[in-house]
Amino acid sequence: MKNIIYITAFIGSFIVLQLSTVIAQEHEHDGQTHKLELELNQGKRWTIDESLHIGMTSLKREIEINLEAIHNNQFSAVQYQELAGSLNDHLNFLFKNCKLEPKADAQLHILLARIMNGVEQIKSDDNQKQGVVLIIQSLQEYPVYFEDSNWQSLKH
Structure with missing residues (x-):
C-alpha cells in the first residue's frame, strides 16, 4: 500500500512539473509576441x-x-x-x-x-x-x- 501511495505521489508530482513547464514556455512565448513599439502596416499607415x-x-x-x-x-x-x-x-x-x-x-x-x-x-x-x-x-x-x-x- 505504501508503494502505491509513493508511486501516485511521484506520478502526480511529475504531471504537475510537466504542466508547469508547458505553461512557463507558453507564457514566455506570449511575452515575446507583445511588442511595445508601434509599427506600420507593411510600410503604410x-x-x-x-x-x-x-x-x-x-x-x-x-x-x-x-x-x-x-x-x-x-x-x-x-x-x-x-x-x-x-x-x-x-x-x-x-x-x-x-x-x-x-x-x-x-x-x-x-x-x-x-x-x-x-x-x-x-x-x-x-x-x-x-x-x-x-x-x-x-x-x-x-x-x-x-x-x-x-x-x-x-x-x-
Whole structure:
C-alpha cells in the first residue's frame, strides 16, 4: 500500500512539473509576441474608423485648450485631476466605440497605453506636467502610424 501511495505521489508530482513547464514556455512565448513599439502596416499607415478620429481629436482638443496654462505653470492640482478625468472619458469612448481590424487595434492599444500612462502620471501628483508631455508625444505619433486624413496637428 505504501508503494502505491509513493508511486501516485511521484506520478502526480511529475504531471504537475510537466504542466508547469508547458505553461512557463507558453507564457514566455506570449511575452515575446507583445511588442511595445508601434509599427506600420507593411510600410503604410493603419486604416481607422470614424470613432477613432473623434476620440483622438477629443483627446487632442482637451490638451490644446489647457496647454498654455499648463506650460506657464498656472494649472492647479484640481485642474490636473479634472483634466485626467476628461481624458479618461475620451479613452473610454475609444475603447467602447473603436472597431479596427485586429492588427490595427493592437497598434492602437500600444498608443493608448502610452496615453493612459500619461493620464496616470497626471493623477499621481508627481510631475503632472510630464504626464501631459507623454500624451502630447503620443498625439504626435498618432498620424505617423494611423491614416487620419482629417487630423490636424496639435497647436502649441
